[in-house]
Amino acid sequence: MSEQPLSGITIVDFSTLLPGPLASLMLAEAGATVIKIERPGGEDMRFFPPRVGPASALYAMLNRGKTCVEADLKKPADRDKVLALVDRADVVIEQFRPGVMQRVGLGSDVLMARNPRLVHCSITGFGQRGPRSGEAGHDLNYMALTGLLALSCGTAEAPVLPPAQLADIGGGSFPAVINILLALFARERTGKGAVIDxxxxxxxxxxxxxxxxxLAATGVLPGNGEDLLTGGSPRYRIYPASDGGLIAVGALEEKFWSALCEAVDLGPEFRDDTRDPAATVAALAARFAAYDTGHWSKVLAAADCCATPLATLEEALRDPHFMERGLFDHIVETGGHRLPATVMPIAPAFRGPGSASAPL
Structure with a gap:
């Protein structure tokens, strides 16, 4: 396309680590200009392993295509430099604890008074108000405190960590992008910016x-690993094959369940999985344990029943389907090295050039 959707939009991003930088990266991929404000010497993510030459691969992948400006926000001259950037900006993203921006003279009230069309987005763990607003926390803490982690966390003897930063990305980056875009859309009609918490x-x-x-319908809260999608159903579980590979079964609908039962030759006495779910789980586990992953890969693909072997990330990166869709075509350049860019949930028609540099 000749012009990307966010061409002409300028974002001043004070955030660090993952949630805010990933949000501004998504907006940059859609054409926004992102000016990243970092403390002298650089933000923490610059020093995270793994490294590619002198650079952090994580930092490079999260900050491709951005411009970095170092500033000590406690110094008046640096603060004035930053204010001049904000005066011309459309969006500010910040990720400090509540009150920090106010203490250095860059609170939303100050910035919005200078630039009434500004969209000011704060990302924190607990929000700008409430009894926990000043508490420290990380992704795991946010899942733990909201009851989400208790729904599927393994056993006391072998607790299981989630494989992704759900709170950072699903609770921080994605909501920030959604609400920033909504605020920009509303600004087109009202001429006014917004403060987003x-x-x-x-x-x-x-x-x-x-x-x-x-819970709302029955008054009963599912326990750890007991709900339909957390291990309480034979239709939605992970089963080991004979070679130690794992098979992810998601045959929720009756047509897929029937196709799965036929494909694995499950005995008819187990196909009504509501009668004795534990017995059905055991019977399915025995069937999957009878053959290796290669066998089941072919059988389940032919059955088209929402059951697939677990792929490693390395295997997934070589999957012809994802490669044909161009997920890994974009490149980030840093210190003379070329890395695959972070896969973005932005439609290809809206994304920019396939190669961009990370700020040094």
Whole structure:
């Protein structure tokens, strides 16, 4: 396309680590100009392993295509330099604890008074108000405090960590992007900016939708690993094959369940999985344990029953389907090295050039 959707939009991003930088990266991929404000010497993510030459691969992948400006916000001259940038900006993203920006003279009231069309987005763990607003926390804490982690966390003897930063990304980055775009859309009609308060904890309740529905309808909260989508059903579980590979079964609908039962030759006495779910789980586990992953890969693909072997990330990166869709075509350049860019949930028609540099 000749012009990207966010061409002409300027973002001043004070955030660090993952949630805010990923949000501004998504907006940059859609054409926004992002000016990243870092403390002298650089933000913490610059020093995170793994490294590619002198650079952090994580920092490079999160900050491709951005411009970095170092500033000590406690120094008046640096603060004035930053204010001049904000005066011309459309969006500010910040990720400090509540009150920090106010203490250095860059609170939303000050910035909005200078630039009434500004969209000011704060990302914190607990939000700008509430008894926990000043508490420290990380992704795991936000999932733990909202009840989400308790729905599927393994056993006391072998607790299981989630494989992704759900709160950082699903509670921080994605809601920030959604609400920034909504505020920019509203500004087109009203001419006024907005102050957005993103609390990473809040969206964790959205992720617990199925458990909330069950509690509301029945008064019973599913226990750890007991709900339909957390291990309580034979239709939605992970089963080991004979070679130690794992098979992810998601055959929820009756047509897929029937196709799965036929494909694995499950005995007819187990196909009504509501009668004795534990017995059905055991019977399915025995069937999957009879053959290796290669066998099941072919059988389940032919059955088209929502059951697939677990792929490693390395295998997924070589999957012809994802490669054909161009997910890994974009490149980030840093210190003379070329890395695959972070895969973005932005439609290809809206994305920019395939190669961009990370700020040094």
């Amino acid at each position: 993103i609390a990473m904890c809040d969206a964790m309740f959205t992720f617990a939708l199925f458990a909330h529905a069950k």
